[in-house]
Amino acid sequence: MGPTSRATPYWYEDRDVVGMLEALRTFRRADQDMRARLSAGMHMNVTDLQALRFVIAAENAGEVATPRGLATHLHISTASTTKLLDRLTGSGHLAREPHPSDRRSLVVVATDHAHEEVRERLARMHERMAEIAREVPVDARPAVEDFLVRMAAHLDTEGDVPPLRPAPRRPAAPTTSG
Amino acid sequence: MGPTSRATPYWYEDRDVVGMLEALRTFRRADQDMRARLSAGMHMNVTDLQALRFVIAAENAGEVATPRGLATHLHISTASTTKLLDRLTGSGHLAREPHPSDRRSLVVVATDHAHEEVRERLARMHERMAEIAREVPVDARPAVEDFLVRMAAHLDTEGDVPPLRPAPRRPAAPTTSG
């Protein structure tokens, strides 16, 4: 309890640590809420907006977006992707075009209207985000980036299979009955 | 295009900025994926796990969790909360108990098994997260926290109503017609 000879006792360091972790949670919550509001404001669900942004990003990068690529990126099935494309072509945000080299596939393109709407709603936000990033002291920036990247790498290794329960149920694989 | 007299030309600064923003996206993606894996590993959906953690957090804070509080926290309706409680009591993670002072309401408590399972799966992860946070240089920590908090605050102001469309519909508040 009493002060020690160290300039920064252990509990002081911990306050920083707790602050950063709380800030991380705060950010995540804010980001999630923003996405929900944004997609609701565009009269679509969160996945559809993510898809739209993926297609636009692909176009900006000079690449072609296919339904298969969309399914992979969004971690949904190709069947769900078909429905998603039906929704977004129906709303006038996307269009299906023939694939130049693979006649099984097709190319997904964003309409001018979609480009405009997304740019309109996100340009200001992205600008301000960069501004906030620029407000970080130059010599602290590598630490910020490092912290986030390392945290992401850690999360990629967590939450996998349970270390205890041996996978409770497996609907398939009939052994005795049936 | 050519080099200037400045030690850190503008594009160098921008590289830091871009790096931080990319790291932010990377973190968000990793966090989302982790949550999906974690809840899948516990045979529940993401919302249910969030609810479970909310109840446990309330207990640890010496507070009581009610269905209403759960609904508010999760941004779902009370009807959906009833279904959620049915699922989680059915799986043996939560239990409904009488509310000590409001006989309309009830108190939601986590079972011992739920406490144990969550602690088991999250303790190591949280420890490692704190470890990663402690690896951030002490003098950079305020900048890290600030960056995240400011970014969160910004996101809280974005994605709202479109700056163009005049708030599509407002069911209540009749002014002229009706």
Next chain:
DNA sequence: CAAAGTATCTAGCCTGGCTAGCAATAAGGA
């Protein structure tokens, strides 16, 4: 005490995922 408000639950609907299976096309080996 009566009226209005609040908490939870039930009933029934809708969205957005999923799997299974299909036709068309591509890719690879005998």
Next chain:
DNA sequence: TCCTTATTGCTAGCCAGGCTAGATACTTTG
């Protein structure tokens, strides 16, 4: 070349997990 296998996107039909509306029990307020 030709036959087999893999891949792509689609349709059909199912299910989980949200939602609104309305019922009931209780609390709060005038």
